[in-house]
Amino acid sequence: MRLGVCDYPEHVSRETWLTYPAMMKTLGLEVVRLAEFAWARFEPRPGEFDFDWLDEAVDALHAEGLGVVLGTPTATPPNWLTHERPELLLVDEQGRRRRPGSRRHYDYASPDWWDETRRVVEVVARRYGAHPAVIGWQTDNEHGCHDTVRSYSDHARRAFQRWLAAKYGTVDALNDAWGAVFWSQTYTRFDEVDLPNLTVYTPNPSHLLDFHRYSSDQVVAYDRMQTEILRAHSPGRFVTHNFMVLFEQFDHYDACAHLDFPSFDTYPTAFLDVSWLSADLKRTYARTGHPDLAGFAHDFYRGVKPGAAHWVMEQQAGHADWAAHNTLPADGAVNLWTMQAHAHGADAVVYFRWRAATAGAELMHSGLLRHDGKPDRGYHEVRDVAPLVKAAPGGRVPARVALLHDFDSLWAYDAQKHARSASYWAQLMGFYTALREQGVDVDVRHPLADLSSYDALVAPCLHVLSEETAAHLRTQVERGARLLLGPRTGFRRESGRVWEDGAPGPLAPLAGVRVRNFDALAPGTTVGVTAGGGETHLARTWTEDLEPQVDDVEVLARYTEGPLRGRAAVTRRAHGAGGVTCIGAWSETLLRRVTSGVLSAAGVEHAPLPEGVRVSRRGERQYTQDWRYATVVVENLAAPLETRP
Structure with a gap:
């Protein structure tokens, strides 16, 4: 596995920076990422380019045998551009045009912004595309960070209308798909369709779902445009993008299709602010981060483009600066994160950053070097871990379990949670943790991916479920896979409308059950569930009544109180060479028992691990x-x- 670092020669004097390549080489680094925020340094005035500083930096790194990953600079448009052309700026959900002075302030829907992007990316690609030091490219930086995917500009409104016309063909088809008769929302022309913001109350959920899909397509197309330019002028070099952990505003499966491999940025201690972790867990893992947040990200990006590598393009190497509490990591944490990356299949870890910034928004963020240029704690840990991971053999991660995940379900679920404490991520991560706590390796896969190599398929929440997906999963069960379906599976069609016969929609004939009632529990409310042998569990947040439809459905657990008392909470049915298990309740202990049973039936070796292992x-x-x-x-x-x- 390669190790690298993100660096910013434009932030320090030339004389200081020229001492760094030799230090990086001595530390055991092999890769340096440069220039992803340097547009104003490239082009200080319109049409006037200055690359002398970057030429010298790339040449100096090359002289030490270090490879360079160059970033396209589009995440930070220069002030001269947005001052003269404010129409390029993002309009947020409240209808406000955002101002420059930070980053990621452009509008994906602006045709003029696309023209500016093409211009600057082509200039940079032509200059460095054949340089022997350049091993690859990173497009932009963290697409969508700071809630910037969904634009509410006039550009976006017109583009969304065109997207709908292309998808539905006729406005009658759109009205039918959206159930627009509800609240008299029927349209007579596509240009009547507005964006789903600033409504008095909640917008039509199908309207919202399609807007999320359209916005995702905008990001994918924009990134593909950059990739095509880079490949035209820099053949033989890889193109990647640095995604984020648990980011949800665009479909990463689509976004990775045109890349050579995905990368992502990980800050384990800063990620602890996610809402579903308890206060006790946040305290326990304050100095290392929770193992399953970064673990899930690795498993997701390893599977989002099957057969490709994945990189960590920004790895926390000290304290961050943007979380609610920016804790100093424990001794050994940087080594732990690096080894976890290798163990989960990463081919490179690039630390953020080389030297702590002395100015700007990130001046509180740590680097491998302190503000004074002396080695910080992370530097010493990288020095220790470098020979270990560079000598470690590669190989694949031998996962026999696939956790199924998709963005349509995420968007539809979180638009109408029905219980404030519920969320798609909280539900999915509960299943992921239950698997990892039992020592099994997990691949995260799209439900329509090739699943033929997996013995157990765990679907925490396929909330939006198509006939195609149901047929695909049915095939896997018939050939011998054990399928586990979580709450709220198959509630909606692809349009966002419900399956009228009840969840799990087109999977009901396979599972042999229908959801007849569901109960969103108030905070602090619990419902007892009794499993085989009289074992009792407490359900929180969500419960479902799984009503058997055929005689061969086995009820494994029932509710013992509340409106669903006596009704089925967990069921199992054999089918073909495999079988389907359904769980309708949020309960950590019940989920652990159910996943253990599914793993046993699938022949996957597992055993409970100690806390935190x-x-x-x-x-x-x-x-x-x-x-x-x-x-x-x-x-x-x-x-x-x-x-x-």
């Missing part, structure tokens, strides 16, 4: 990580038992 396998190595104490033990599975640690 995770096990990952790559090739012939097993990595046991203790996230409470920031330690990792590496075991060679091919070695004789008596020689293993």
Whole structure:
């Protein structure tokens, strides 16, 4: 695995910076990312370009044998451009045109912005596309960060109307798909359709779902445009983008299709602010981050483009500066995160950043070097871990379990949660943690991906479910896979309308059940659930009544109180060579029991792990990580038992 660092020669004096490439080489780094925020330095005035500083930097890194990943600079349009052309700026959900002075302030829907992007990306690609130091490119930076995917400008409104016309063909088809007769929302022309913001009350959920799809397509098309320019002028170099952990505003499966491989940025301690983690867990993992947040990101980006590598393009290497609480990481945390990345299949880890910034919005953020240019704590940990991961053998992650995830379901679920404490991510991560707590490796896959190599398929929430997806999953069960379906599966059609016969929609004939009632529980309210042997569990947030439709459905657990008392909470049905299990309740302990049963039926070896311990396998190595104490033990599975640690 390669190690690298993000650096900013434009932030320090030339004389200071020229000492850095040799230091990077000595530290064991191989890759340096440059220039993703440097447009104003490239082009200080319209049409006047200055690349001398970057030429010197790239040449100096090349002289030390370091590879360069160049970023296209479009995440930070220069002030001269947006001052003269404010129509390029983003309009937010409240109808306000955002101002420059930060980053990511452009409008994806603006045709003029696309023209400016083409112009600057082509200039940079022509200059550096064939440079021997340049091994690859990063497009833009963190698409959508700071809630910037969904534009509400006039450009976006007209583009959305064209997108709808192309999708539906006729306005009657749109009205039918959206159920526009509700609240007298019927349209007579596509140009009557407005954007779903500033409505008095909640907009039509199908309208909202299509707007999210349109906005996602805008990001994908914009990134593809940049990629095509880079490939035309820099053949043989990879093109990637640095995505974010648990980011939800565009479809990453679509966005990765045109890239060579995905990258992502990870800041484990800063991510602890997610709402579904308890206060106790946030305290326990304050200095390492929760193991399953970064773990899920690795498993997701490893699977979002099957067969491709994945990189960490920004790895936290000290304290961050943008979270509610920017805790100093524990001793060993940087090594733990690096080893986790390797264990989950990453091919490179690039640390953020080389030297702490002395000015600007990120001056509170740490680097491998402190503000004074002296090595910080992360520098010493990278020095220690570099020889270990660079010598570690590669190989694939041998996952036999696939966790199914899709963006349509995410968007539709969170638009109408029905319980304030519920969310798509909270539900999905509950299933992911239940699997990881039992020591199994997990691939995160789209439900229409090739699933033929997996013995267990875990679908926490396929809330939007098509006939095509149902047929695909039915095929997997018939050939022997064990399928687990979570709450709210198959509630909606692709249009966003409900399946009238009830959830799980077109999977009902396979599962043998229909959801007849669901109960969103108030905060602090619990409902008892009794499983086999009289074992009792407490359900919170959400419960469903799974009504068997055929005689061969086995009820594994029932509610013991509340309106659903006596009704089924967990069911199982054999089908073909496999089977389907449904769970309708949010309960950590019940979910752990149910996932264990599914893994056993699938023949997947598993065992409960101690609190905070995770096990990952790559090739012939097993990595046991203790996230409470920031330690990792590496075991060679091919070695004789008596020689293993």
